[in-house]
Amino acid sequence: MNETNLYRNRRKTTQLLVIAGAICLLLLLILFYSIGLFDGIFKAKPTVFSAGALLVLLILLIVNLLSLRDKSAQIVLNERYFLGKTTPLAKAFGQGEWQDVKFIDLQKVGGDTMIIVTLENPGKYKDRLPSLLWKMAYQESAQELNIMYSASTIDLEPSELYQLFVSYWKRQK
Template sequence: MSGAICVVLLLIFLYCIGLFDGELKVKPAVFSGGALLVMLILLLNSLLSLRDKSAQIVLNESYFSGKTTPLAKAFGAGNWEDVTAINLQKVGGDTLVVVTLRNASNYKDRLPSMLWKMAYHAATQELNIMYSASVITIESDELYGLFMSYWKLSKKESGIH
């Protein structure tokens, strides 16, 4: 779909620079050229991400990490011992698994300022990291169950009940 949009934008750009009728249309050429550039960057980025064969979400007894949302990707790996809650939250057309973490100061240097403001809840001094099941081939309830089972497993491993 992105490729088709790029082709259409390229044709519009070529028309605006006068390739077909010899008449230069500056404003539409600038607009279509800018839109084409943005779409090409997005297309290349998505094509490069197809080559990434690593797991979208990693869960084990000691940590969890994921790349299903920009926030989760920037956050990296979190420790199960800092988890205080795991919930499902409906956001737009997607249901996200939200992992709430204490000791937010331990994770502050991982996130850019904008993402930190999205994740940090000042009243409770906790971080909310969101993971989406829509990127992988399971339902959000199943992903929630996996997060819960690994969290419970990590509590047993560390002796916390």
């Protein structure tokens, strides 16, 4: 059986973690300034904002550092199914079947370009996702489920990953 396994690109991941670390340092400096460490004047709003943002970013940074130990494929594509771990939604969703794919699109979402796989028959996959992720992925008006995959941590560019997804999907038509 023909199968493509895409693994983490250490250089890309390290670059993302260094940027996140730099932002953490900036937020830490803002926090120190806000609590009055430099000028003796306490500023409540910047303190709350910088402390909250720093906490969230540190948690995400630690989770991503721990995920570096995972040596398994980030995206697996074969003739029967697709599987990905590049976004929290894709990781929670797990394995999808090509026969349920209605459309595949490439879209800019925030600062990343995502491959969006639109699935028919969403009831088949409902029990896989927690309710918050289900609400993000499910379009009630169209009765479709949209699962997003990112190329930000693997060796391919988004357009190349998109072409790879489409080529496997077209084999099933």
